[in-house]
Amino acid sequence: MEYIIETHDISKKYDDFTAVNGVNLKVPKNSVYGVLGPNGAGKTTLISMLCTILHPTGGTATVNGYDVTKNPKEVRESIGIVFQSRALDDILTGREHLEMHASLYGVPKDVRENRIEEILDLIALGTKADEFVKTYSGGMKRRLEIGRGLIHRPKVLFLDEPTLGLDPQTRESIWEYIQELNQNQDVSVLMTTHYMEEADKLCDEIAIINQGQIITADSPKNLKRELKADTITMQVDKLEEFTEKVEKLDFVKETYVMDSEIKLLVERGENLVAELVNFANDNNIFVYSIELEHPNLEDVFLKYTGRTIQGEG
Template sequence: MTNIIETKNLSKTYDEFKAVDSINLKIKKNSVYGILGPNGAGKSTLISMLCTILKPSSGKAIVNGYDVEKESNKVRDSIGIVFQTRAVDNILTGREHLEMHAALYGVDKNVRKERINDVLELIALGSKIDEHVKNYSGGMVRRLEIGRGLIHHPQILFLDEPTLGLDLRTRESIWKYIEELKNTIDITVILTTHYLEEADHLCDEIAIIDNGKIIKTGSPKKLKEELKSDIITLKTSEKEKFSNILENKSFIQDIFNKDDELKLSVEKGENLIPKIIKIAEDENINIKSIEVSHPSLEDVFIKYTGRKISDTSFNKKSKKMRR
């Protein structure tokens, strides 16, 4: 499978602050590629450079065979974009949005109606398409924006936090729509998100980005399998004391802690629960709850960044400090 996007040491600097720091990516054609990271990690800045909205400070990016700096017009002709912030006019109908976007992208008048009808079938807005957008729900607006980004038949569709601010039911509806889109037409979808379940559910591959750097890449399945460990999660009011005790135990690989919760990275977690409970009893430490789980994408994120994706204060206490 050929690569439709490649970057080499792509960077964006504001004064002395590096928003994107020497990023190298290879994204395969006709895949869903996720860029996963917390708010402020550099996701939107990276996407903006790939879409030619921002000029790189250094490095190189090739999108659909075109250099983003030297051939920016050709890049723009081959991509569709759905921005993080809502970008619709409430006084227009959904159909009027599609017609206007088709005209702006120079879609020939002879095929414009057919293109719009194709998109209408994809976004499934029914009779709402002729209503003013001010009457749309958040999910309907998102589907319209995605449809608008498809009207000129782009090779690549950029979705910047497409479900941000939507309730879970609506998010799941958008996920289903993106999956159907992938299975219906030949298109590469680049998705930025800080929702772990979204990346896990939709993406063929992901890149974990933090502080402007790519920390780790791979398929969600492969990244989880690479951990080769279970996670025991326990709650205790004596977190620090118990953490210090467990740190010296050979069967503990890593310890992550926050508030009254400890996450222990171990092998064969089910077999170790009685042992951990016995240690706590011997030390007069009360365990409020304890459970074991197989690695999740959150565990992958914690391993490579040292914190939860939603928590900038999350600290990792590790015996090996592997990165």
């Protein structure tokens, strides 16, 4: 298999703090690859090293065949970046943004105009191209940032939380653009996200990073298949007492207590809902609510990090 990004024990230290600790990553060419992790796990630091914004303190990495330390210019020519925080000038039009970045990236004048029209068509901003960015909606601004990152036809597009803060409908429209880029524009994508549904829908492979280290990596389907368990979430009136008793039951694999609820990992949960309610009643514990869910990426994240990603986002 051909890889567009490879890292070998790449690390980043700040005095006594290690932000990224010996990460080994292989991103297949023409894939959408997701990096999931709680805040402070090292996601943005890792991407910043791959984009040559930060210099690694250990290990090596290549992007599109170029070493990020030895060939930073070639790496930058190979990539596009969409940062988590907005980086647009409200008093420029969409077209002016694209013209400026095409010029900065050295897109030849004789092809620049056609290239800009192609990008405007791709991100569906042709009718708004000559309007000031300050009049754009959040989704339009995000599409413009993606288009700007594509103006020089990069081999890799880095997306740091591409839909953070957008409403669900706009988020889904951005997903469509990302899939279009990957499938029809020959662009490999490496993205970070806090949205499990987003990662599940878009990513061919996912790496979970925690405390600066990759703790597992596989396709979303395989990661969920590993669990072989359903999740039963319960709210009860004597949480501490119930937790102490329920985790001793043979069919309960693992328990996680968060805020006012407990999550139980079990097999064939549909057969256990009534039994758990009866168990609580037999112990004079009142059940406020009980909910059954089949394995999802949130459960995978919980298994490997011991916390939910929503609480970190």
